[in-house]
Amino acid sequence: MYSTKIRILNSELGVLQKQILRSAAVSSTSIKVEDATVPLKSLKDIPGPPSLPIIGPLHNFLPGGMFYNVKGIELNKKMNEMYGPIVRLDSMLGMNLIVALYDAESTAQVFRGENWMPVRPGFPSLEYYRKNYKHRNEESSKPTGLITDHLEPWKEFRSAMNPVLMQPKTIRLYTNAIDQVAQDMISRMKSTRDENNMLRGQFDIEMNLWALESIAVVALGTRLNCFDPNLAEDSPARRLIHRVNDFFNYAEALDYKPSLWKYISTPTLKKAIETYEDLENLTKYFIQKAMEELKKNGGKSNDEKGVLEKLLEINEEFAYIMAADMLFAGVDTTATTMMGTLYLLAKNPDKQQKLREEVMSKSDKKPYMRACIKESMRLMPVISGNFRKTTKDYNILGYHIPKGTYVVSMHHNMSLNEENFPRATEFIPERWIVDKDDPLYHGNAHPFVYAPFGFGVRMCIGRRIAELEVESFLARIVENFKVEWFGPPPKVVQAALNYVRGPFNYVFKDL
Numbered sequence: 001m002y003s004t005k006i007r008i009l010n011s012e013l014g015v016l017q018k019q020i021l022r023s024a025a026v027s028s029t030s031i032k033v034e035d036a037t038v039p040l041k042s043l044k045d046i047p048g049p050p051s052l053p054i055i056g057p058l059h060n061f062l063p064g065g066m067f068y069n070v071k072g073i074e075l076n077k078k079m080n081e082m083y084g085p086i087v088r089l090d091s092m093l094g095m096n097l098i099v100a101l102y103d104a105e106s107t108a109q110v111f112r113g114e115n116w117m118p119v120r121p122g123f124p125s126l127e128y129y130r131k132n133y134k135h136r137n138e139e140s141s142k143p144t145g146l147i148t149d150h151l152e153p154w155k156e157f158r159s160a161m162n163p164v165l166m167q168p169k170t171i172r173l174y175t176n177a178i179d180q181v182a183q184d185m186i187s188r189m190k191s192t193r194d195e196n197n198m199l200r201g202q203f204d205i206e207m208n209l210w211a212l213e214s215i216a217v218v219a220l221g222t223r224l225n226c227f228d229p230n231l232a233e234d235s236p237a238r239r240l241i242h243r244v245n246d247f248f249n250y251a252e253a254l255d256y257k258p259s260l261w262k263y264i265s266t267p268t269l270k271k272a273i274e275t276y277e278d279l280e281n282l283t284k285y286f287i288q289k290a291m292e293e294l295k296k297n298g299g300k301s302n303d304e305k306g307v308l309e310k311l312l313e314i315n316e317e318f319a320y321i322m323a324a325d326m327l328f329a330g331v332d333t334t335a336t337t338m339m340g341t342l343y344l345l346a347k348n349p350d351k352q353q354k355l356r357e358e359v360m361s362k363s364d365k366k367p368y369m370r371a372c373i374k375e376s377m378r379l380m381p382v383i384s385g386n387f388r389k390t391t392k393d394y395n396i397l398g399y400h401i402p403k404g405t406y407v408v409s410m411h412h413n414m415s416l417n418e419e420n421f422p423r424a425t426e427f428i429p430e431r432w433i434v435d436k437d438d439p440l441y442h443g444n445a446h447p448f449v450y451a452p453f454g455f456g457v458r459m460c461i462g463r464r465i466a467e468l469e470v471e472s473f474l475a476r477i478v479e480n481f482k483v484e485w486f487g488p489p490p491k492v493v494q495a496a497l498n499y500v501r502g503p504f505n506y507v508f509k510d511l
C-alpha cells in the first residue's frame with residue numbers, strides 16, 4: 001500500500017519536423033511598434049477582469065466575485081466570451097501579468113516570432129535552487145536543464161539532448177522494456193481489484209507509479225520496482241518515489257500560490273531545497289549504479305546504446321540533469337494523459353471496441369490507437385495553455401505587447417471551439433484519420449489550435465517516450481479489460497497541470 005502521492009510535472013517525427021520547419025520558414029512576425037500604421041493600444045487597454053491596487057484582479061475570484069468558483073476550462077471559456085480573443089490578467093500579489101490568447105493566428109504570430117530561442121516561464125523555485133543555490137559559486141552560464149534554462153544555455157543543452165531523446169531509433173530500443181512495465185502493471189491491477197472490479201489503491205497514485213516505473217527505465221536505466229509492495233521504506237527506490245512526490249507538492253506551493261519565498265527564506269523553501277537536493281542525489285545514485293552495469297556489459301554498438309548511455313557519452317553532468325528533468329516532467333503528464341484516455345474510452349465503448357480490434361489484430365501500424373490518444377489530448381490535455389515570455393515587442397490585434405510579457409496560448413479552449421473542430425466536445429478519434437474531403441478532417445483546423453506537446457524548438461522533448469509509454473499500456477489494458485465508467489465525470493483541477501482528481505469510477509472487467 002503506497003501512502004505517497006506522486007505529483008510531478010506529453011505524431012510522428014514528420015509532424016514534428018513539419019512544425020519546426022514551418023516555424024523556421026516563416027520569418028518573425030513581431031513588429032517594430034513605431035512602424036505600425038495606426039497607433040497601437042497599450043497593454044492596459046487589453047480587456048480583462050477589473051483590478052484593484054496590490055491584489056490585482058484577485059477579488060473577482062473570491063466569494064461575491066464574478067469568477068468565484070468558476071474554474072479550469074469553464075473559467076477560460078467565460079473569460080473568452082466576456083473579453084474576446086485577447087485577455088489581460090493583471091498581476092496578483094506579486095505574480096506576473098499574463099496576456100491570454102484565444103486566437104490561433106495571434107498565437108502563431110507570437111510563437112513563430114519566439115521560435116528561435118523561446119523563453120518559457122516555468123518553475124521559479126527549482127530555477128532558484130539550480131541557479132542561485134546549487135551553483136552559487138559557479139559561472140552563471142552553466143546549463144541547469146531544459147525546464148529551468150532559457151536563451152543560450154537552454155539552446156546549448158537542448159541541441160545536445162535532441163539527437164538522443166528525439167531519435168526514434170533510440171526510443172524504439174525501449175519498446176520491450178516499456179511493454180514489460182505495462183504488463184507488470186496489468187498484473188498489479190488484476191491482483192488489486194476489488195469485488196466490483198475497481199482498483200483498491202487510489203487510481204491517480206496507481207497511474208503515477210506506472211508512469212514513474214516507465215520513465216525510470218529510460219532516465220535511470222533501471223527498474224525501480226515501484227509495484228513491489230515489499231519495497232523497504234528506506235530503500236533508495238522508495239525514497240525516490242517519495243521525493244518525486246514531495247518535489248511536486250513544494251514546487252506547486254512555491255510557484256503557483258502567492259508566497260514570500262522570493263523575499264525571505266520561508267520554511268517551505270527550506271524544505272523544498274532539501275527535497276531538490278535529495279532528489280538530485282538519488283538520481284545520481286541510480287545513474288552511478290547504471291554506469292557500473294554499463295561498464296560490465298560494455299562494447300555495444302552505437303545503435304544498441306540507450307538514452308542514458310548516449311547522455312553519459314556527451315557529459316556526465318548533462319546526464320544527471322536530464323534524468324532529473326525526465327523524472328520531473330515525465331510522470332504526472334503521462335499518468336494524467338492515461339487517466340483522460342481511459343475515461344473517454346470507457347464512455348465510448350464502440351470506440352474502445354474498435355481500438356481493441358486493432359490491438360488484437362497485432363498489426364504493426366496502429367493508426368486508431370494514435371488517433372484515440374490525439375483525440376484524448378484534444379479533449380483532456382494535460383496542459384491547457386502554452387506559455388512564452390516575449391523577447392521582443394509585438395502588435396497583436398492592435399495592442400502593443402512589450403518585450404518581457406508573459407503570453408499564454410489557450411489551445412485547449414481553441415480545440416473545443418466548433419469553428420476549429422466540428423462536433424468539438426465529442427470524442428471522435430476518426431477525425432485524425434479521415435480523408436481531406438471529410439468535414440471532420442483535423443487538418444481543416446488552424447495548426448495552432450492543437451498543441452498538447454507545445455510548439456516548435458521548445459516542444460516537449462519527451463513526446464516520443466510519452467507516446468511509446470501510453471500506447472504500450474493502453475494496448476495491454478484493452479487487451480485484458482473492458483473498461484467502464486459510472487457516475488459523473490472526473491473532476492479536473494487546473495494547477496501546474498490539469499490534474500484528474502476523481503472520483504475515479506473506473507471499472508476493469510475481464511474480457
Ligand code: HEM
Nearest residue numbers: 010146326329330333334337453454455458459460462466
Ligand atoms: C503525455 C505526456 C506529456 C505531455 C502532454 C507533455 C507536454 C509538454 C509541454 C506542453 C511542454 C512545453 C512545450 C513548450 O513550451 O512548447 C513540455 C516540455 C517538456 N517536457 Fe513534456 N510532456 C509529456 C511527457 C513528457 C515526458 C515523458 C518527458 C520525459 C522525457 C517530458 C519532458 C519534458 C521536458 C524536459 C520539457 C522541457 C523542454 C524544453 O523546454 O526544451 N515530457 N512537455
